[in-house]
Amino acid sequence: xxxxxxxxxxxxxxxxxxxxxxxxxxxxxxxxxxxxxxxxxxxxxxxxxxxxxxxxxxxxxxxxxxxxxxxxxxxxxxxxxxxxxxxxxxxxxxxxxxxxxxxxxxxxxxxxxxxxxxxxxxxxxxxxxxxxxxxxxxxxxxxxxxxxxxxxxxxxxxxxxxxxxxxxxxxxxxxxxxxxxxxxxxxxxxxxxxxxxxxxxxxxxxxxxxxxxxxxxxxxxxxxxxxxxxxxxxxxxxxxxxxxxxxxxxxxxxxxxxxxxxxxxxxxxxxxxxxxxxxxxxxxxxxxxxxxxxxxxxxxxxxxxxxxxxxxxxxxxxxxxxxxxxxxxxxxxxxxxxxxxxxxxxxxxxxxxxxxxxxxxxxxxxxxxxxxxxxxxxxxxxxxxxxxxxxxxxxxxxxxxxxxxxxxxxxxxxxxxxxxxxxxxxxxxxxxxxxxxxxxxxxxxxxxxxxxxxxxxxx
Numbered sequence: 001x002x003x004x005x006x007x008x009x010x011x012x013x014x015x016x017x018x019x020x021x022x023x024x025x026x027x028x029x030x031x032x033x034x035x036x037x038x039x040x041x042x043x044x045x046x047x048x049x050x051x052x053x054x055x056x057x058x059x060x061x062x063x064x065x066x067x068x069x070x071x072x073x074x075x076x077x078x079x080x081x082x083x084x085x086x087x088x089x090x091x092x093x094x095x096x097x098x099x100x101x102x103x104x105x106x107x108x109x110x111x112x113x114x115x116x117x118x119x120x121x122x123x124x125x126x127x128x129x130x131x132x133x134x135x136x137x138x139x140x141x142x143x144x145x146x147x148x149x150x151x152x153x154x155x156x157x158x159x160x161x162x163x164x165x166x167x168x169x170x171x172x173x174x175x176x177x178x179x180x181x182x183x184x185x186x187x188x189x190x191x192x193x194x195x196x197x198x199x200x201x202x203x204x205x206x207x208x209x210x211x212x213x214x215x216x217x218x219x220x221x222x223x224x225x226x227x228x229x230x231x232x233x234x235x236x237x238x239x240x241x242x243x244x245x246x247x248x249x250x251x252x253x254x255x256x257x258x259x260x261x262x263x264x265x266x267x268x269x270x271x272x273x274x275x276x277x278x279x280x281x282x283x284x285x286x287x288x289x290x291x292x293x294x295x296x297x298x299x300x301x302x303x304x305x306x307x308x309x310x311x312x313x314x315x316x317x318x319x320x321x322x323x324x325x326x327x328x329x330x331x332x333x334x335x336x337x338x339x340x341x342x343x344x345x346x347x348x349x350x351x352x353x354x355x356x357x358x359x360x361x362x363x364x365x366x367x368x369x370x371x372x373x374x375x376x377x378x379x380x381x382x383x384x385x386x387x388x389x390x391x392x393x394x395x396x397x398x399x400x401x402x403x404x405x406x407x408x409x410x411x412x413x414x415x416x417x418x419x420x421x422x423x424x425x426x427x428x429x430x431x432x433x434x435x436x437x438x439x440x441x442x443x444x445x446x447x448x449x450x451x452x453x454x455x456x457x458x459x
């Protein structure tokens with residue numbers, strides 16, 4: 001008994017030591033930002049996305065509308081200052097915009113430019129008119145960078161559209177559909193972008209907004225920003241991991257206990273799953289510096305696959321231990337099951353390896369986690385479980401049920417042709433009644449609430 005416990009202790013001590021060392025060396029970050037899942041298919045597009053999201057990841061926006069919007073605005077602004085969050089509205093210079101958008105000078109076109117470029121004669125006249133406006137700050141700032149003047153038109157158009165904000169009594173305001181809004185643009189300190197801090201700060205802000213909404217019932221307060229999406233997606237991810245992981249684990253543990261009727265079997269199955277999770281985590285930390293929380297949600301499927309290795313392994317070990325020496329070996333796995341476990345790992349790993357080249361980092365992270373996790377579970381099943389063979393016994397009731405299920409499968413094998421035809425007809429009928437629809441919209445992965453999405457539209 002001591003030898004068996006010592007072997008398990010050594011196994012997990014090695015995994016813990018390896019995981020701790022890699023975590024300390026790589027210092028990974030965890031993200032719940034949905035924008036980070038966007039595929040990086042083009043270098044310039046990837047650079048533009050990174051630049052845009054880095055500049056806006058720290059920003060939150062609030063709008064106030066109604067009779068008492070000014071009072072609510074001022075009180076909320078004071079509260080933000082108490083939280084060391086400064087309200088900012090710094091409009092970029094033309095030169096700064098030119099530097100930022102220069103890599104995309106031929107891809108960014110203003111509406112007049114798009115209209116004129118379709119006709120050669122009208123575009124030539126339009127271009128000469130723009131070229132003659134050397135006194136224009138937009139032309140003079142971009143001419144050396146972009147001789148086509150498409151960048152000048154794009155910056156000019158967007159700046160003119162942005163002049164919707166005005167300053168009234170030291171408050172930034174704007175008019176939209178006949179309603180005047182008091183606006184607040186705030187920049188968050190860097191530490192508040194971590195997941196736990198984001199959840200905490202988002203909750204504080206929402207609490208303060210609810211307090212102001214009660215104090216000023218005729219005022220509507222809306223908010224938006226990456227902070228709120230990060231907080232809600234992180235909370236949803238944690239909830240799904242706890243719910244689905246807990247349900248699947250409990251259901252499988254009940255099945256294992258019903259078959260073996262021993263606490264040791266549950267411990268061995270748990271150790272196999274734990275070994276898989278630690279092995280997957282080690283590999284993922286080695287390969288990726290930033291880990292998305294949705295990866296951990298999808299990786300919950302590893303629990304069901306890993307525990308299958310333990311279940312089939314323990315069943316075969318118990319069978320071998322119960323049979324006589326003439327019927328089977330009482331030491332270790334039977335040859336068929338040992339080969340089946342290896343083939344099962346290989347085929348599953350090959351299937352998940354197809355995700356390694358996916359444009360979404362999320363799918364690649366899931367693939368690495370599951371493949372490495374299954375390898376760790378397979379090693380634990382093959383190397384460690386045989387030491388516990390003498391403690392495993394299959395219950396009589398489960399043996400009787402397995403015999404009944406075997407008879408059902410044998411009967412189905414006899415009528416496989418008509419059964420196959422019947423199932424094909426049913427499947428075809430279902431496909432006709434309700435065809436399968438595929439949707440690759442990445443926004444479907446977003447777990448942000450409808451309230452947040454509605455508030456963002458109103459901000």
